[in-house]
Amino acid sequence: MQRDAESALNFMLNPQKLPFLESIGWQLKNVYEMSEKEIVQLYQRNWHHQTTFNNLKQEEKDFVHYLAKKYNSWILPDFEMFHLDHHNNILKILNAFNPEVFKKASAYFGGGTLLALEYDEYRLSKDIDFLFPYGTENYRYLRNLICDEGIVALFQSTTNIELGDSTINQYGIRFLVVVNETIIKVEIVANGIFTLDSPVYPKWTKIPCLSISDRFTSKLMANADRWNDSSTQSRDLIDLAILRVNNEIPAHAIAKAEESYEVKKPLIKAITNFTEKEKYREKCFHELNIPEEKFPIIMDGINWLLVDFESMN
Structure with a gap:
């Protein structure tokens, strides 16, 4: 001994x-x-x-x-796993959640923050976003659980975190969490647009996460909605570029998105807008805290997206 x-x-x-x-x-x-x-x-x-x-x-x-x-x-x-303090704060919240609640509700972690954590923190992402199926038993379970017990029911522990105000409506559940004096917004959004695949589990969390295919589907739809909004810093396109560098695009990911509305033409427009405006592109890289060594990787991903989608026309 x-x-x-x-x-x-x-x-x-x-x-x-x-x-x-x-x-x-x-x-x-x-x-x-x-x-x-x-x-x-x-x-x-x-x-x-x-x-x-x-x-x-x-x-x-x-x-x-x-x-x-x-x-x-x-x-x-x-213990800190990521380079950026904000991302480590997000991980602390994810670790505080009760995974079993999210599994039962079929509520899956997604959005740009999932991608940033999964792919070497290529950009800063500030919020925590989940998708869960609208109008199902899962939806009712989550609504009833929070109405009965409050937001705290989503957590297995609230040590060293503080829960802020919450809003619950037909579109989902939104609340604030304070960790290390940092306010982080959490959104659990009801998704009635496409059927979610079975979740995946990255090595750094026990929380269910969107599949690769659903990451493409959700980001293609987000890009179609807001590619022309400069306040988003083209983050959906950048996220898609990083996804493309790391994965082939599943055909059914595009098909699921296009069951609701057109995503191919908006993507081509987003690529043209981003590649032809150098100052805007530099502004996006700066405001999203993208390291300089990631610039060429992102541009490679955008070029691959362009080749993929032009070949579909």
Whole structure:
């Protein structure tokens, strides 16, 4: 046991300075004589006391992260996975949700934020968007659950987050969540336009997410709705470009979109508008916090989209 403790604490440059561990283990004779497994179990039992003691510093966080990875601890998702602070705040909210509620409601995480998290944070995305089927048992289940228990019913834990105002109507459910003093908007939108595929589960979340095909369908329709609105910074086109770089376009994704309205011509118009206006394009890249190394990747994706859709005409 002593050697085990030493191997754990040698990971730290100065293992005697773990104030949060000392605080939660104050009844123990010497927390530094515990084994790695005993230490991670102590952290797990007292993880909710972070704000109580307010002394979990970066060096100790690194140590806990090391243990959490080694023992596959449930606290592992609490550690930052993404480069942008805003995206890590979004992940904390996703981890706080109750996955079983979203599965039962067939409410699937999507939109630009899913794509940004899935594809190396090619842009900043600020909100959390879900789609769920309108006018079904799933729809009634979610409406009734929230009417009976409130927004808190969507969460398995609200530790370190604050729930704000909510709105529920025939179009969906909208509410605010505050995490690390950052306000993040959550929308669970009722979708009656196309039938959702079975969800997929990225490695970084247990929340059900839109399939690749439905990501294309939803983004093609969003682009058709607002490609000419410069306030969107052409983000739907950019999202489609990144999707295209990473995936072939399923034919049924286009077919599902076009069951409701035309998406091919608006996409060609969006591409022309984006590629022919250099200053506007630069403004979009800047306002969406797109790293410069992603510019050529996005342009490649746009070119592939153009080839794909021109060949369909």
